[in-house]
Amino acid sequence: MTDILIQLFCEAFEALYQQKSDPEQVNVQKTRPEFKGDFTINVFPFLKMTRKNPQVTATEIGEKMKEMSALVASFEVIQGFLNISLSDQIYLEMLSDLLKSGGQMVAPVKQTKKFVVEYSSPNTNKPLHLGHIRNNLLGHSVCALLKEVGHEVVKVNLVNDRGIHICKSMLAWQKWGNGATPESTGKKGDKLVGDMYVRFSQELKKETEVLISQGIKAEEAEKKASLMLEAREMLKKWEEGDVEVRELWERMNGWVYDGFDVTYKNLGISFDKTYYESQTYLLGKEIVHEGVSRGVFSVYPDQSVRIDLTAEGLDEKVLLRSDGTSVYITQDLGTAVMRQKEYNADEMVYVVGNEQNYHFQVLKQLLSKLGHTWSEGVHHLSYGMVELPEGKMKSREGTVVDADDLMAEMIFTAREVSDESGKLAEFPDAEKSAVHRMIGLGALKYFILKVDPKKNMLFDPRESIEFEGNTGPFIQYARARINSVLRKTTEAGIDHLKSASNQVCPDETEKDLIRQLASYSDVINLAAREMNPGLVANYLFALAKSYNQFYHDHPVLRENDTEKQLLRVNLSVVTAETLRKGMFLLGIAMPERM
RNA sequence: GGUUCCGUAGCUCAGUUGGAUAGAGCAACAGCCUUCUAAGCUGUGGGUCAAGCGUUCGAAUCGCUUCGGAAUCACCA
Numbered sequence: 001m002t003d004i005l006i007q008l009f010c011e012a013f014e015a016l017y018q019q020k021s022d023p024e025q026v027n028v029q030k031t032r033p034e035f036k037g038d039f040t041i042n043v044f045p046f047l048k049m050t051r052k053n054p055q056v057t058a059t060e061i062g063e064k065m066k067e068m069s070a071l072v073a074s075f076e077v078i079q080g081f082l083n084i085s086l087s088d089q090i091y092l093e094m095l096s097d098l099l100k101s102g103g104q105m106v107a108p109v110k111q112t113k114k115f116v117v118e119y120s121s122p123n124t125n126k127p128l129h130l131g132h133i134r135n136n137l138l139g140h141s142v143c144a145l146l147k148e149v150g151h152e153v154v155k156v157n158l159v160n161d162r163g164i165h166i167c168k169s170m171l172a173w174q175k176w177g178n179g180a181t182p183e184s185t186g187k188k189g190d191k192l193v194g195d196m197y198v199r200f201s202q203e204l205k206k207e208t209e210v211l212i213s214q215g216i217k218a219e220e221a222e223k224k225a226s227l228m229l230e231a232r233e234m235l236k237k238w239e240e241g242d243v244e245v246r247e248l249w250e251r252m253n254g255w256v257y258d259g260f261d262v263t264y265k266n267l268g269i270s271f272d273k274t275y276y277e278s279q280t281y282l283l284g285k286e287i288v289h290e291g292v293s294r295g296v297f298s299v300y301p302d303q304s305v306r307i308d309l310t311a312e313g314l315d316e317k318v319l320l321r322s323d324g325t326s327v328y329i330t331q332d333l334g335t336a337v338m339r340q341k342e343y344n345a346d347e348m349v350y351v352v353g354n355e356q357n358y359h360f361q362v363l364k365q366l367l368s369k370l371g372h373t374w375s376e377g378v379h380h381l382s383y384g385m386v387e388l389p390e391g392k393m394k395s396r397e398g399t400v401v402d403a404d405d406l407m408a409e410m411i412f413t414a415r416e417v418s419d420e421s422g423k424l425a426e427f428p429d430a431e432k433s434a435v436h437r438m439i440g441l442g443a444l445k446y447f448i449l450k451v452d453p454k455k456n457m458l459f460d461p462r463e464s465i466e467f468e469g470n471t472g473p474f475i476q477y478a479r480a481r482i483n484s485v486l487r488k489t490t491e492a493g494i495d496h497l498k499s500a501s502n503q504v505c506p507d508e509t510e511k512d513l514i515r516q517l518a519s520y521s522d523v524i525n526l527a528a529r530e531m532n533p534g535l536v537a538n539y540l541f542a543l544a545k546s547y548n549q550f551y552h553d554h555p556v557l558r559e560n561d562t563e564k565q566l567l568r569v570n571l572s573v574v575t576a577e578t579l580r581k582g583m584f585l586l587g588i589a590m591p592e593r594m
Numbered sequence: 595g596g597u598u599c600c601g602u603a604g605c606u607c608a609g610u611u612g613g614a615u616a617g618a619g620c621a622a623c624a625g626c627c628u629u630c631u632a633a634g635c636u637g638u639g640g641g642u643c644a645a646g647c648g649u650u651c652g653a654a655u656c657g658c659u660u661c662g663g664a665a666u667c668a669c670c671a
Contacts, residue, residue: 024611032614042613044651054651080651081614123671163671304669313597314667321669328671357598358666384599385664423631439633451607455600456664463606467633469619470607477633485630526610538608541618552626552635594633 001094001518002028005039005084008071012064019049030515036076037083038515044080054080088505094518095567098574104517104581106524108150116154116343117143119351120269124256125165126194128263130386130393130401130459131353134448136269137587138383139351141449141533144585149528154343157271158335161253162278167234169193170248171227172200182255188262188404189255196252198395203227263403268441268587275339277331284334285326287370288319296369312365314358319366332363340374347377349531354382354454381531384456386448401459411440413465414473423594435591439473442588446472449586450537470541472588475579478544478551480594482576485556489569492557504563509550510571516543517574524585533586540582547575 006026013021025045031037043050043058050057055077062075062082073087098104119139122128128136143153173180173196182189204227211221222228237245264270288305291297297307297319305320319330339348350360360380367375385392393400415436418424424432447464451457467473506514520539527535556572559565580590 027611027613029613035614040614044613047651079614160671165671302669306669315596318669323669325669327669331671353665354599355665356671359671361598382599387664417633421631421633423633455607458606460606463620466620469633471619471633473633474619477631481631481634483631488630530610534608535610538618541608545618548634549636551630555630557630593631 001515002039002522004071005041008065008069009041009061012061012068013046015068016060016064017050021046021049031083035078035081035083036085038086038511039084041082041084042080043082058082091506091511091514092504092567095514095570095574098517099570104520104574104578106148107521109525109528112150112152113346114152114154114343115143115146115347115349116156116339116345117146117349117351118156118158119143120157120264120271121160121352122157122260123160123165124190124193124253125169125197126395127188127190127259128403130403130406133267133403133406133444134383134386134457135351135353136264136267137445137448138381138453138533140269140587141536141585142349142351142381142528142531144587145524145528145531145533145536148585149525151528154345155270155272156339157274158280159274159276161276162238162249162281164231164235165197166249166253167231167238168200169196170245170252171231171234172196172203173252174248176203182258188259189257190259190263191404193252193256193259200227200231201396266404266407266441268589275335277335280335280338281326281331282334283338284330284332285320287333287337288326288330291319291370307366307369309362309365314362314365317362317366329359329362329366332359333366336363336367336378337372340372345374345377347379348374349379349381351381351383354384356380357382381453383453386457386459389458389460401461407441407444409461410444410465411437414440414443414467417467418594427593435594438589438591439467439476439594442472442476442583442590443467444472445586445588446475446537449533450541452534453532472583473594475540475544475583476588476590477594478547479576479579479590480592481551482547482572482579483592485551485572486569486576488557494565494569504561504567506567509546509554510567513543513546513550513571513575516546517571517578520578520582524582527585536582536585540579540586543575543582544579547572 005028006023009026009028010021010023013019027042027045029040031040041061043054043061047054047057050060052060058077058080062072062077062084065084066072066075071086071090072084074085076083076085117139119142120132120136122132139155143155146153173193176199177196180187180192182192185192187195204222204225207225207227208218208221211225212218216224234245238249288297292299292305297305299305300322302322303324304318304322306316306318308316310316317329318327319333320326336348339345352360357380360378360382364375364378364380367378387393388399388401390399415433418432418436418439424435427435443465448457448459450470467477516539523535523539527533550571554568556565556568559568583590
């Protein structure tokens with residue numbers, strides 16, 4: 001819609017002043033409610049070209065636009081703002097187009113690309129928590145958005161399955177696990193392994209406290225503790241391929257994956273491909289060695305490999321330890337190169353918390369130094385931390401919010417609220433719990449996704465399970481009510497696939513709804529470009545709110561004028577579909593009734 | 595100390611190429627169900643957009659400075 005107006009404006013401008021106006025400069029926005037009109041164009045940027053005052057310029061352009069197109073019904077000029085009122089006919093056409101396309105279609109981007117998006121990236125020493133939830137929801141939604149606008153998307157997970165952390169869990173299991181398995185304890189595998197990790201930390205703490213009391217410094221004590229030495233020894237054995245260690249490692253990681261699968265399934269998250277660091281960590285070394293031979297990286301006297309990035313505003317970075325082992329960035333270098341070889345992507349997106357901003361700056365810089373032109377497409381989708389009302393989550397203080405527990409609580413609360421209302425009373429139990437799930441998870445997902453990804457967010461458990469106001473269930477409810485209306489109109493034999501005739505005049509509320517519905521495609525495109533699902537969430541909330549206002553005083557079934565009734569049915573159909581599609585892009589399911 | 599990000603109503607957040615009198619939700623208060631699902635709708639109160647200076651027709655938005663908060667600057671991941 002705005003595209004058409006911009007074009008019309010430019011044509012009118014050229015016809016009037018024999019000069020071309022830059023379409024980029026044309027600022028079209030919704031007219032503020034206190035003024036008459038539908039869309040507003042600001043003429044200030046063009047005054048230098050017209051050499052006339054704002055009032056005259058806007059009036060002249062307005063008149064020309066009206067003359068050139070039937071789109072413009074009338075206009076008003078206030079302080080350099082050209083407020084254009086569109087004809088009723090246009091609104092009916094917009095609605096009819098939306099209806100014909102089967103609800104909502106998103107205009108594809110001009111240039112489609114291939115994206116590889118990495119998200120989730122868990123460690124196998126502890127269960128998924130609230131922070132992972134934000135990551136997973138973001139990754140999932142961004143992928144859905146990119147696909148929706150026409151890009152090709154490969155969703156990948158990179159599991160950090162090796163390293164000292166998992167050795168700690170393994171060691172603790174050997175020492176204090178008593179042979180416990182998920183089967184024998186009935187515990188989820190990731191939880192069991194997580195418990196072992198906690199146990200290790202506790203025992204290590206005890207040991208270091210003893211050492212400290214003997215006068216050894218804290219840092220030293222942790223390094224010298226026998227448990228730590230044992231863990232390191234185990235890591236070494238792992239790297240050497242020790243059969244016993246490898247077997248235990250595979251067994252315990254297997255438990256973790258079974259546990260993760262359950263959590264992912266609950267959350268509705270999936271991947272096209274899963275990478276494991278154990279299979280990729282060696283690749284980075286080769287790349288670093290190659291970099292050395294090409295003079296990109298330098299070997300220092302202590303045999304460590306480094307690069308000086310101070311000229312780029314960064315610091316000196318170690319790429320290989322003096323003992324020749326790889327560090328974090330070495331691995332990421334390897335996986336990036338491997339992944340690019342495999343997929344030849346135009347864009348490589350990493351959904352990773354903002355604590356790693358520096359890391360990704362370095363990674364991109366290194367890839368570029370190595371001569372990989374595709375490093376331009378490396379993009380760190382950095383998101384803010386999730387904090388609790390009492391502060392940051394700290395595993396030491398037991399304030400970490402477990403993903404499984406959180407989901408279960410949300411669903412439980414949904415059940416309570418639903419049972420209290422009695423709205424699903426005559427539903428079979430299976431269907432009821434399915435709806436409770438959708439509501440509970442809808443609340444959780446929406447609560448997290450509505451916030452701008454790059455900002456830190458506060459997760460207040462009390463607020464997250466609210467089902468009123470700007471929440472997921474509010475939007476689900478709006479659609480469930482529409483469904484209810486549509487069921488009844490269908491029963492009454494009203495054909496909602498027929499467009500309303502052009503005899504009807506939509507009122508302001510109805511026009512407002514149509515305008516919002518018509519902007520869906522633009523919103524999705526913007527959200528995809530910015531990789532910001534929050535834009536979709538806010539749009540859907542505003543749309544649901546507008547529909548609720550409409551619903552309140554625009555009866556559908558009881559409307560006697562059949563043309564008006566048809567218009568309202570059509571509005572309801574398109575709104576319901578828009579809400580459903582939009583929420584789908586956020587990974588949120590919509591109950592038919594609630 | 596260097597770098598990056600953030601600071602908008604009591605609380606949580608919108609506000610996207612700089613546009614009219616800065617908006618929602620929650621919380622508070624007052625109304626609306628014999629009428630398509632009240633998980634809804636309507637209204638009231640609530641602001642020095644952290645502070646200052648600058649850029650210009652116009653700044654929450656851009657620049658500089660200051661204050662406050664966060665992250666990071668590992669031979670951890």
